Amino acid sequence: MTTPFLLVLQICLAVAAKNFHLGRSKGGNLGTPMGYHSEPLPIARWFNQKLDHSNPLNLMTWEQRYFVNDKYYDKKNPGPVFIMIGGEGPADPKWMVKGAWIEYAKRFKALCFNLEHRYYGESHPTDDMSTKNLQYLSSSQALDDLAFFIQEMNELYKLPKDTKWIAFGGSYPGSLAAWARVKYPHLIFASVSSSGPLLAKVNFMEYFKVVVEALREKTGDDDCVTQVKLAHQQITSLMREQPDIIENEFKVCKKFSDASPDDVKNFYNSIADDFADVVQYNEDNRIGANEEYRNVTINSICKLLTNDKEKPAYKRLAEFNAIIMAKNNQTCLDYSYDNMIKELRNVTWGGDEARQWMYQTCTEFGFYQTSSAEVEVFGDAFTLDFFIQQCEDVFGKKFNKEFVRNAAAWTNSKYGGLDVSVSRVVFVHGSVDPWHALGITVTKDNDAPAIYIHGKLYILIKTS
Ligand SMILES: *[C@@H]1O[C@H](CO)[C@@H](O)[C@H](O)[C@H]1NC(C)=O
Ligand SMILES: *[C@@H]1O[C@H](CO)[C@@H](O)[C@H](O)[C@H]1NC(C)=O
Ligand SMILES: *[C@@H]1O[C@H](CO)[C@@H](O)[C@H](O)[C@H]1NC(C)=O
Numbered sequence: 001m002t003t004p005f006l007l008v009l010q011i012c013l014a015v016a017a018k019n020f021h022l023g024r025s026k027g028g029n030l031g032t033p034m035g036y037h038s039e040p041l042p043i044a045r046w047f048n049q050k051l052d053h054s055n056p057l058n059l060m061t062w063e064q065r066y067f068v069n070d071k072y073y074d075k076k077n078p079g080p081v082f083i084m085i086g087g088e089g090p091a092d093p094k095w096m097v098k099g100a101w102i103e104y105a106k107r108f109k110a111l112c113f114n115l116e117h118r119y120y121g122e123s124h125p126t127d128d129m130s131t132k133n134l135q136y137l138s139s140s141q142a143l144d145d146l147a148f149f150i151q152e153m154n155e156l157y158k159l160p161k162d163t164k165w166i167a168f169g170g171s172y173p174g175s176l177a178a179w180a181r182v183k184y185p186h187l188i189f190a191s192v193s194s195s196g197p198l199l200a201k202v203n204f205m206e207y208f209k210v211v212v213e214a215l216r217e218k219t220g221d222d223d224c225v226t227q228v229k230l231a232h233q234q235i236t237s238l239m240r241e242q243p244d245i246i247e248n249e250f251k252v253c254k255k256f257s258d259a260s261p262d263d264v265k266n267f268y269n270s271i272a273d274d275f276a277d278v279v280q281y282n283e284d285n286r287i288g289a290n291e292e293y294r295n296v297t298i299n300s301i302c303k304l305l306t307n308d309k310e311k312p313a314y315k316r317l318a319e320f321n322a323i324i325m326a327k328n329n330q331t332c333l334d335y336s337y338d339n340m341i342k343e344l345r346n347v348t349w350g351g352d353e354a355r356q357w358m359y360q361t362c363t364e365f366g367f368y369q370t371s372s373a374e375v376e377v378f379g380d381a382f383t384l385d386f387f388i389q390q391c392e393d394v395f396g397k398k399f400n401k402e403f404v405r406n407a408a409a410w411t412n413s414k415y416g417g418l419d420v421s422v423s424r425v426v427f428v429h430g431s432v433d434p435w436h437a438l439g440i441t442v443t444k445d446n447d448a449p450a451i452y453i454h455g456k457l458y459i460l461i462k463t464s
Contacts, residue, residue: 018270018340018354019328020277022361022387023207023369023435026352028089028120029171031284033098041093042067044122047115047152051125052136053144062118062125064145069096069112072105079109080164080189081153085146085180086114087173088357090121101168101192110166111157115149117142117173119356128347131395134359140414142176147184164189171195171435172360178425179415190424197438199418200411202366202404203384205373206437208272211279212374214432215298217455218282224302225377228275231305231313232268232379238314239264249318251325253332262337262389268381270335271317272371274324275301275378282432293327298432344394355394362391362399366408367438423447431455 019026044065051060073079082105084095091114096102105112116123119137126133150165165188169177174196181191215224238246243256250271256264282298301323305316325333344355361367368387371378384401391399416422418440427450429436441452 018273019324019330020273021354022358023204023276023280023367024088024354024357025277025281026354028087028353029280030087030089030092030095030173031281032092032094033102036094036098039097042069042096044093047149049118049125049145050148053141053148063123064118064125064149065091065116065122066149067091067093067096067114069102069105072109073111074109077109078160078163079111080166081159082110082112082166082168083146083150083188084112084114085142085167085169085173085176086117086120086123087169087171087176088117088120088360089353091116091123111159113149113153115146118145120353124349128349129355129359130347131359133347134356134395137356137359137363139172139176139179139360139364139411143180143183146176146180147187150184150187167191169193169196172197174428174439175415178420178422178427181422181425182415182420185423191426192428193425194428195430195433195435195439196427197365197367197435198415198420198440199438200365200367200408201438202368202408203370203372204367204438205370207276207367207369207434208371208374208378210432210434210437211272211275212377214279214282214434215275215302218298218432219302219306223306227305227313227316229377231317232377234312234314235317236379246314249315250321251332253334254336259335260337262386263335265381265386266337266340267333267335268371268379269386270333271321272369272378272382274321276369276434277324279432280434293323296323296327341390341393344390358390358394362395362404363407364411366404369434426451429453 045068046063047066048061049064051062052058082101084101093114096112096114102112104110118125118141119129119134125136153159154163167177167180167188168191169175171194174193175198177191178193178196178198180188212225215228216222235246239256246252247255252267259267278296278301279298301320304320305313308316321333343351344358346355368384370384370387371380371382372384388401388404391404420440423445425448427440427448429439429441429450430453432455436452440448440450443450
């Protein structure tokens with residue numbers, strides 16, 4: 001599956017996969033580090049990990065991928081150990097040579113590890129991702145992986161007894177970095193928790209509230225938001241009266257006359273996700289395959305949405321949508337709910353990993369970015385029920401609203417949500433990142449300070 005030929009095939013087949021789904025970008029939320037210029041990368045190493053830490057009788061194991069950089073570590077004068085916690089995407093070895101944490105590693109002569117999260121990247125604990133096999137996918141198991149890994153590395157590298165481990169993580173791993181201090185304070189001395197959503201919330205309506213605020217804040221007025229509202233009003237009435245206009249402008253793959261109510265919800269959700277994608281990664285300068293789209297920022301898209309008022313608002317919105325489609329190599333907008341569900345039901349390793357993250361949202365976090373708080377701007381199509389239905393359609397009837405609610409409530413009981421009791425953690429957030437709404441942005445305890453950066457995105461672990 002790693003030959004270039006098959007890789008190309010995979011990209012072609014993945015037309016129905018949404019590039020941005022449930023607040024997660026394809027490949028996970030952590031981008032590539034800034035300033036990477038083809039420096040040599042460390043090789044992948046493999047760690048024999050327990051399958052089920054909660055069951056001492058289960059002796060099954062699997063191979064977990066990790067990376068090491070020992071270039072700055074001096075055995076004669078040993079510094080700390082840094083560990084970057086993997087999240088909902090493949091572990092990227094580029095982070096082993098670039099990023100702010102590497103700058104810190106040079107300064108502190110740290111030994112650096114990057115441990116891939118189970119079920120993502122190449123770290124496959126089971127034969128496939130059947131719902132039954134996904135039972136071992138959870139934040140708790142991931143934290144236990146981390147603890148087991150640290151213990152083993154202490155021995156393998158014969159690290160001095162008083163070695164201090166410092167954990168780093170951004171986004172979901174930002175939460176893991178904090179929770180690692182809750183669960184394993186004797187193994188992890190301190191953590192940098194960036195953009196971590198510590199509160200599990202099923203109806204995460206605040207997400208699109210921050211998106212709308214960011215459009216206002218960055219442009220300095222209401223015009224951009226007003227134009228998006230106007231566009232949605234126009235789309236809604238045109239869908240009734242002249243659907244062919246919207247079909248053409250938005251280059252949809254199938255006619256609205258063939259669309260189910262779920263398809264239509266998915267259509268509106270796709271448009272809103274275009275905004276989510278731009279806001280969540282605004283000006284973060286990620287290096288990647290899409291350098292030509294680096295200028296797609298809140299300010300540039302708002303310019304597009306507000307400049308030419310001769311054109312109807314829905315047309316300007318369609319132009320923005322066309323940019324996002326081009327960026328994602330989509331030739332037509334596939335808003336088919338069934339196609340999306342079909343992809344998410346695929347249990348074979350090697351897709352875009354949306355299934356794994358969806359499983360974690362259904363069984364631990366919720367985090368559903370509904371339109372409930374911003375109905376005027378994005379329409380009322382994607383309510384909580386729409387997302388819960390996805391859990392049921394992908395994993396089974398058992399995954400209903402009550403199930404998801406109980407799961408999220410248990411997550412908050414387990415870790416403490418925003419009342420988490422923890423020390424030696426620094427929480428970092430940016431006001432433009434919608435995930436800050438579920439994180440700790442105010443210092444309550446000097447042993448766990450919060451840094452809230454106004455007008456900025458996220459992730460301290462970048463060089464900037
Ligand atoms: C980004 O730059 C390209 C090339 O300079 C230009 O064609 C495109 O319109 C720009 N995109 C936006 C959203 O401003
Ligand atoms: C789109 O295609 C280009 C060129 O083949 C590739 O570099 C890029 O990664 C693709 N983008 C996505 C989102 O698949
Ligand atoms: C399921 O996913 C795998 C890995 O991406 C892919 O090769 C396969 O074609 C997919 N199966 C279906 C039925 O789409």
